[in-house]
Amino acid sequence: MGCTASSHVLENYGEDDPFLQSQKANDAIEQSLQMGRQNDKNEIKLLLLGAGESGKSTVLKQLKLLHKGGFTHQERLQYSQVIWADAIQSMKILVIQARKMGISLDCDDPINKRQLFECKRILLKAKALDHIDAGMAGGSDFLNDYVLKYSERHETKRRVQSTGQARAFDEDENSLLPKDGDRAMSGETIIDVEYGFARDGKLDLQQIFQDLDEDSDNDHMFLKERLREQWQQQQLRHQQQHISNQDIAHAIDQLWKNDRGLKQCFARSNEFQLEGSAPYYFDNIQKFADPQYVCSDEDILRGRVKTTGITESDFNIGSSKFKVLDAGGQRSERKKWIHCFEGITAVLFVLAMSEYDQMLFEDERVNRMHESIMLFDALLNSKWFRDTPFILFLNKMDIFEEKVKKMPIRKFFPDYQGRVGNSEAGVKYFENLFLSLNRSNNKPIYVKRTCATDTQNMKFVLTAVTDLITQQNLKKSGII
Numbered sequence: 001m002g003c004t005a006s007s008h009v010l011e012n013y014g015e016d017d018p019f020l021q022s023q024k025a026n027d028a029i030e031q032s033l034q035m036g037r038q039n040d041k042n043e044i045k046l047l048l049l050g051a052g053e054s055g056k057s058t059v060l061k062q063l064k065l066l067h068k069g070g071f072t073h074q075e076r077l078q079y080s081q082v083i084w085a086d087a088i089q090s091m092k093i094l095v096i097q098a099r100k101m102g103i104s105l106d107c108d109d110p111i112n113k114r115q116l117f118e119c120k121r122i123l124l125k126a127k128a129l130d131h132i133d134a135g136m137a138g139g140s141d142f143l144n145d146y147v148l149k150y151s152e153r154h155e156t157k158r159r160v161q162s163t164g165q166a167r168a169f170d171e172d173e174n175s176l177l178p179k180d181g182d183r184a185m186s187g188e189t190i191i192d193v194e195y196g197f198a199r200d201g202k203l204d205l206q207q208i209f210q211d212l213d214e215d216s217d218n219d220h221m222f223l224k225e226r227l228r229e230q231w232q233q234q235q236l237r238h239q240q241q242h243i244s245n246q247d248i249a250h251a252i253d254q255l256w257k258n259d260r261g262l263k264q265c266f267a268r269s270n271e272f273q274l275e276g277s278a279p280y281y282f283d284n285i286q287k288f289a290d291p292q293y294v295c296s297d298e299d300i301l302r303g304r305v306k307t308t309g310i311t312e313s314d315f316n317i318g319s320s321k322f323k324v325l326d327a328g329g330q331r332s333e334r335k336k337w338i339h340c341f342e343g344i345t346a347v348l349f350v351l352a353m354s355e356y357d358q359m360l361f362e363d364e365r366v367n368r369m370h371e372s373i374m375l376f377d378a379l380l381n382s383k384w385f386r387d388t389p390f391i392l393f394l395n396k397m398d399i400f401e402e403k404v405k406k407m408p409i410r411k412f413f414p415d416y417q418g419r420v421g422n423s424e425a426g427v428k429y430f431e432n433l434f435l436s437l438n439r440s441n442n443k444p445i446y447v448k449r450t451c452a453t454d455t456q457n458m459k460f461v462l463t464a465v466t467d468l469i470t471q472q473n474l475k476k477s478g479i480i
């Protein structure tokens with residue numbers, strides 16, 4: 001109506017009349033709004049969902065490699081810091097867990113395995129934060145995550161932070177309000193208990209002892225003892241020889257290659273929390289030790305930076321515009337999911353197939369595969385996605401295929417009838433289990449087997465998936 005009326009009225013005005021000028025401006029704005037609405041309608045919104053560590057961000061990284069020319073220099077520098085710190089901490093975890101599990105280590109033998117004993121001494125003395133640029137690694141986000149991951153003291157906190165419920169996500173808007181367990185860690189004293197670091201990088205042992213003394217938990221006796229040792233060591237610290245990155249890399253390399261106990265411990269790493277890419281870090285430890293090292297594409301795909309919140313990335317794929325939303329998958333992140341549920345063209349659910357024998361990082365009482373089943377069920381049958389197609393990525397197939405040879409699926413899923421070691425039977429079992437959760441007759445689920453760290457595999461899969469979604473979208477909007 002505005003258009004006809006205004007063109008009729010306009011005939012009575014000269015070109016430079018202020019009224020005419022303002023009408024023209026209004027028309028232009030209206031036209032651009034309409035175009036915007038049209039573009040929004042044509043834009044494909046793809047939402048990446050799944051449990052923490054399943055590989056969502058790795059899928060997004062592959063999309064960036066395929067359609068955005070790859071990673072920035074800044075990202076490459078960030079990952080070289082993060083990976084070096086994770087490599088040091090992951091090897092320490094193996095030593096500590098081996099002791100907890102009663103596995104005897106070659107490196108604990110100062111007489112017959114003198115060299116390995118010395119390597120272990122160097123490793124345990126090294127403080128990862130001393131050897132990286134924490135600012136470049138991601139600043140306070142990195143430090144928060146680091147403490148949560150590597151302080152024994154935070155095992156219970158992880159659970160509290162995750163809200164402790166087996167809930168998938170909050171369908172109820174009211175439940176989006178912060179709860180007791182949601183307190184951000186940033187307001188608290190951040191101390192890496194094991195290595196005695198306060199947030200500002202200074203040792204705050206007095207505070208640590210105070211915290212531990214208040215805590216009557218006997219589990220902390222071991223920790224207290226270790227802290228006392230650390231404290232004594234700190235007194236000597238300035239007189240001690242500086243440990244170089246090369247010393248640490250050499251120690252990790254030797255321990256990884258030659259300590260039989262550490263190998264046994266690694267074989268049981270489903271019983272504790274260890275970075276999935278730790279073997280990759282250890283195999284390539286020399287390059288990560290170089291402070292000038294700039295990460296390759298493969299390093300970035302293997303590296304792990306937990307997603308906090310929801311990130312949006314735009315891609316032009318063929319003649320379509322894609323907006324890809326990547327959501328953090330850990331429990332504490334899921335309350336944010338509901339904010340991006342509207343107007344989604346397709347949900348891409350990433351499942352880590354290899355994690356059928358592992359427990360959640362957020363709650364070590366819960367099996368990761370069970371968590372994914374519960375999550376997929378809740379999302380697939382939610383009111384938000386009644387008419388939304390789902391794509392299910394059976395991810396981490398490379399690890400799964402190796403793992404099924406040694407770790408029987410039936411141990412964790414008693415109704416599994418397939419042969420031990422038969423990966424095809426295992427994949428079919430989990431695929432059918434997930435497909436059986438679909439309570440709608442007309443909602444398609446497309447399944448793809450993936451190894452998100454493999455660029456060749458992902459190029460093939462992602463091309464097929466983006467083609468499929470584009471076709472579906474064109475059909476839905478009546479264009480074809």
Ligand SMILES: Nc1nc2c(ncn2[C@@H]2O[C@H](COP(=O)(O)OP(=O)(O)OP(=O)(O)O)[C@@H](O)[C@H]2O)c(=O)[nH]1
Pocket residue numbers: 050051052053054055056057058059276277301302303304305306307308327328329330350395396397398399450451452453454
């Ligand atoms: N071997 C192997 N590693 C994988 C695969 N997919 C992902 N990873 C690794 O798994 C780790 C976690 O991957 P992310 O992509 O960060 O997981 P995420 O789902 O985004 O995790 P959140 O952000 O916490 O929700 C990274 O170290 C990846 O390199 C895979 O198919 N094979």
Ligand SMILES: [Mg+2]
Pocket residue numbers: 056057058305306307326327328329
């Ligand atoms: Mg992520």
